[in-house]
Amino acid sequence: MNERRIEISSHDSGEKFAMSENGGKLPAIIKDLLAAVGEDPEREGLLETPKRVAKAWRYFTEGYREDIDTLLNDALYTVPYSEMVIVRDIDFYSLCEHHLLPFFGKCHVAYIPKGKVIGLSKVARLVEVFSRRLQVQERMTVEIAETLQVKLKPLGVGVVVEAQHLCMMMRGVQKQNSEAVTSSLLGAFQDQKVRMEFLELIKK
Numbered sequence: 001m002n003e004r005r006i007e008i009s010s011h012d013s014g015e016k017f018a019m020s021e022n023g024g025k026l027p028a029i030i031k032d033l034l035a036a037v038g039e040d041p042e043r044e045g046l047l048e049t050p051k052r053v054a055k056a057w058r059y060f061t062e063g064y065r066e067d068i069d070t071l072l073n074d075a076l077y078t079v080p081y082s083e084m085v086i087v088r089d090i091d092f093y094s095l096c097e098h099h100l101l102p103f104f105g106k107c108h109v110a111y112i113p114k115g116k117v118i119g120l121s122k123v124a125r126l127v128e129v130f131s132r133r134l135q136v137q138e139r140m141t142v143e144i145a146e147t148l149q150v151k152l153k154p155l156g157v158g159v160v161v162e163a164q165h166l167c168m169m170m171r172g173v174q175k176q177n178s179e180a181v182t183s184s185l186l187g188a189f190q191d192q193k194v195r196m197e198f199l200e201l202i203k204k
Helices: 026-036 049-060 068-073 120-131 137-152 192-201
Strands: 076-078 085-096 102-112 116-118 156-165 180-187
Touching: 026 049, 068 120, 068 137, 085 120, 085 156, 085 192, 102 120, 102 137, 102 192, 116 120, 116 137, 120 137, 137 156, 137 180, 156 192
Parallel strands: none
Antiparallel strands: 076 116, 085 102, 102 156, 156 180
């Protein structure tokens, strides 16, 4: 399936997607949007809204301006440890690229080291980098797993993402209690025994 997507390499400085502190063109776009939905962008309660929204979107899309090599390279350590490492229940918020509505939940990340480990906080930061972009949950799950596999070169990586999507809750089918679960299992995690150990440990 050919899917149009934004490509950001780990070496990208983010300049292509750079956004000035005041949001660049965004305030004007938001002002036009307010008018298009029938509001008066000049009324008191909305006068500062375009600037506020632009500032919020700069934060929501900060992942485009992060450099993954810079984020990870100073946090790789040689440690004689070869058992599973799990960082579970990492909260995240992202924006669905189809409706620009939030999806949010928890991400569980595990890997089996092969000579090197990564600082635990960097695992959470990696989740932030990929969640603070326009996303689909499936792609985000794979990007987190593949990045760890390439940068850390462990025996294997497992990622599970559990999320609720406002595009299903606020509109469309309007199902309030549904949850989407995606996984990406690489290397040793494709072994059934390792997979089951990982899935059991993230439930506890």
